[in-house]
Structure formats: C-alpha cells, structure tokens
Amino acid sequence: MAIEDIAELLGSVDLEAMRQSALADIRSGKKTKRAQGVKVLRAVSGLQRANVKPTDLLISKVPVIPAAFRPYTTAGDTFIPGDANELYSDLVKAVKLHEEHAQVFGNVPRSETARYVREAARATYGYADSPNPKIKGRSVSGFLQKILGGNPKTSWVQQKLLAKPQDFVGRGVISPDPDLGMDELGLPEYMAWDLFDAHVRRALSARGVPVSRALELIKARHPLAKQVLEQEMKDKPVIYSRAPAWHKQNVISGYAKIADGDNIMISPYVTAGVAGDFDGDSLDLDTPIILRRDGLVTTVTGREVEAEMSQENGNEIICAAGFEAWTYSGWSKV
Known part of the structure; x- marks a missing residue:
C-alpha cells in the first residue's frame, strides 16, 4: 500500500462518528466492548482537543534543526560530524536516490529506496536504528533516543536536567575494623582527599597560604x-548511610581516619544500625559544606564552594557553621 493510499484512508476517518461509537460501546455494559471503547474515546478526544486530523499524523516533511544545535567536533585529525548531522545526511541522500529511482522506474511504493527513506526518517526522529549498517555500527541515535535513552538513567532529561555532578561525596564497599569506635570510620586516602578538599583549602587559606599554593600542596x-x-x-564528622535508609539512625556520622586499602572501614557494632553486612554492601559518604555570608548560613554544592574559593574572599568560607550531625553519641556540631 502506497503512502497516498494510507493518506486517503486516514482522510476518510470520521472522528465524531468514532467518538459516538466508542460512547455506545461504553454504555453497552459489556466488559470487552467497554475496555476497547475507553481506549478509542481517549485517542479520539485527544485528537479533537488538539484540533489534529488523522492525516496530520503522516510525516511528509522532516524538520531540520538549526546548525548551532547540532555542532560537529574534531579529535586531532578526525572529523566527528555528530549523530544528528549523520542521520540528516543519510536521509537527504536516501531521498535523492529514491527520486532518481522514481524517474527511471516510476513511483514503486514497495521499492527498496522507498523503504530506506521511511526507515531513515524513523531513525532521524529516534523511533528506530538507522538502516545504514555503518551508522548503526557506530551506535548513532536519533533525537528521541537521545532524549529518552535506553533506560531512565541514560536519558537526556536525567543526565542534563535532573542529575548533576556531586562533589565531596564518596561511595565504597564496607569492611569491618574492630579497632574503630562506633563514632569512627576508616577511609581510603584518595577518598579522604576528595571529601575534605574544600575544608583543607579553607584551613590552609586561614593560615595565610594563597589559594593557588594551597591547591599545589593538596595536589602534591x-x-x-x-x-x-x-x-x-x-x-568534622563524615555523614554516611546505606541505602535504603528506613529510619533516621540509618543516616549517621562518624569521625574519619585514613585506612589502608580501597574499602571503607567501619566498626562491627554499627552494622545493625545501618542495616549492612560485609558481603559487598556499600556506604554513601558526604561532607556538609556550609557557606556563611552576611550572617546567613546556607548549604551549597562543592562546585559553588570551588568558585567562591577562587575569589579573594576565600577566607569567608565557613564550613559547617552551626551545623549538627547525628552520631551514636547524640547530636554533634560539625
């Protein structure tokens, strides 16, 4: 069936008649007809509210977004056109090839070139993979695939709108250390530097060390x-928890020490409180960063602290002013 035939059939659809038929099925009281009628009524009502005709659902033109929103890049001598540019280029070439094919052999609806154009358009929108084996082999994806992703964690909405880089946090597998107290935990050295980076810079700056020099000392x-x-x-205690946290004692804190290895060391006596064991369970760590300015205390992200520390008034960074964290000994000021 040619696209023209499909357009003619869609043009003959009477939405109001379908709506009345769906209402009749719903009022009939029969369960099988009622379920189908509800689905049809929802679809038809949506089209009517949006003032969309069935023929409008056919794609006759593919919009091309401005070049500024689909830039290319280079890596050394390698030119990287970008997914959108590759898919647009493949679609344009397919349309030209189909037009040449139609001029020679006539407009054959089920021709290979017509099929390729349809699949290339679907790939550009992001409904399917590209019919071009080379493009498909490079995992090039269309707009909807970019926005929705293969799963919620890889979607553009999650990565660009909802998620954000988390500084001064850590995560690691826990191991027991009976020499640690209930308000203590052992951190790998690399993790300790990451968690307390801003605190160390503030303390060095308070001793009169320039911020640039403080960064060099920390890096070395x-x-x-x-x-x-x-x-x-x-x-300053480190706040830690093990997901899922079912009660407030699951989110507690302890004073950190540098420990050997790559695991987070905790006292065996706190495992019941955090609902953890030593078969691969992990802890999430966080060091609270508080910025005080003009007498106001607000929680800020590590990135904002870095930006503030780069200014001349870096000494105004007050870490955890008036902040309290829950420990097994009660509330402790950080």
Whole structure:
C-alpha cells in the first residue's frame, strides 16, 4: 500500500462518528466492548482537543534543526560530524536516490529506496536504528533516543536536567575494623582527599597560604596539607548511610581516619544500625559544606564552594557553621 493510499484512508476517518461509537460501546455494559471503547474515546478526544486530523499524523516533511544545535567536533585529525548531522545526511541522500529511482522506474511504493527513506526518517526522529549498517555500527541515535535513552538513567532529561555532578561525596564497599569506635570510620586516602578538599583549602587559606599554593600542596599531597587534612578529619564528622535508609539512625556520622586499602572501614557494632553486612554492601559518604555570608548560613554544592574559593574572599568560607550531625553519641556540631 502506497503512502497516498494510507493518506486517503486516514482522510476518510470520521472522528465524531468514532467518538459516538466508542460512547455506545461504553454504555453497552459489556466488559470487552467497554475496555476497547475507553481506549478509542481517549485517542479520539485527544485528537479533537488538539484540533489534529488523522492525516496530520503522516510525516511528509522532516524538520531540520538549526546548525548551532547540532555542532560537529574534531579529535586531532578526525572529523566527528555528530549523530544528528549523520542521520540528516543519510536521509537527504536516501531521498535523492529514491527520486532518481522514481524517474527511471516510476513511483514503486514497495521499492527498496522507498523503504530506506521511511526507515531513515524513523531513525532521524529516534523511533528506530538507522538502516545504514555503518551508522548503526557506530551506535548513532536519533533525537528521541537521545532524549529518552535506553533506560531512565541514560536519558537526556536525567543526565542534563535532573542529575548533576556531586562533589565531596564518596561511595565504597564496607569492611569491618574492630579497632574503630562506633563514632569512627576508616577511609581510603584518595577518598579522604576528595571529601575534605574544600575544608583543607579553607584551613590552609586561614593560615595565610594563597589559594593557588594551597591547591599545589593538596595536589602534591604535601606533609603540611596532610597534617591539615588529618586535623580537619578530627574536627568534622563524615555523614554516611546505606541505602535504603528506613529510619533516621540509618543516616549517621562518624569521625574519619585514613585506612589502608580501597574499602571503607567501619566498626562491627554499627552494622545493625545501618542495616549492612560485609558481603559487598556499600556506604554513601558526604561532607556538609556550609557557606556563611552576611550572617546567613546556607548549604551549597562543592562546585559553588570551588568558585567562591577562587575569589579573594576565600577566607569567608565557613564550613559547617552551626551545623549538627547525628552520631551514636547524640547530636554533634560539625
């Protein structure tokens, strides 16, 4: 069946008649007819509210977004056109080839070129993979695939609108250390530097070390920076929890120490409180960052702290001013 035949059939559809038929099925009281009638009524009512005709559902023109929103990139001498540009190019070539085919052999509805054009248009929208084996092999995806993704975690909405980089947080597998107290936990050294980076910079800046020099000391793991790190770890507990947190005692805190290895070490006595065991369970860690300005205390992200620390008034960063964290010993000021 040619696309013209489909358009003619859609043009003959009477939405109002379908609506009345669906209402009659719903009022009939028969369960099988009622379920089908509800589906038809929803679809028809939606088209009527939007003032959309059935023929409007056919795609006759593919919109081309501005070039500014589909830029190309280069990696060394390699030109990377971008997914949208590749799909647009493949579709344009397919349309030209189909037009040449139609001029020679006539407009054959089921020709291979017509099928390729339909599939290339679907791929551009993101309804299906590209019919071009080379493009498909590079996992090039259309607009809807970019927006929706293969699953919620990989969708554009999740990655660009909802999710954001989380600084000064950590996650690791837990292991027992009977030498630790209930308000203590052991961190791998690399994780301790990540969690307390802003705190160490603030402390070094408070000692008169320029911010640029403080960054160099932290990057080089200088003994002075490590000394400040250990002091900050003694003064400020790390908030930790194991998902799912069913009650408030699941989100507690402890004073961190540097431990050997890559695992987070905790006291065996806190495993029941965090509902954890030692068969691969993980803990989520966080160091609260508080910014005080003009007497107001607000929680900020690590990225905002980095931006503030780059200014001349870096000493105005007050970490955890008036903040309290829950520990097994009660509420402790961070």
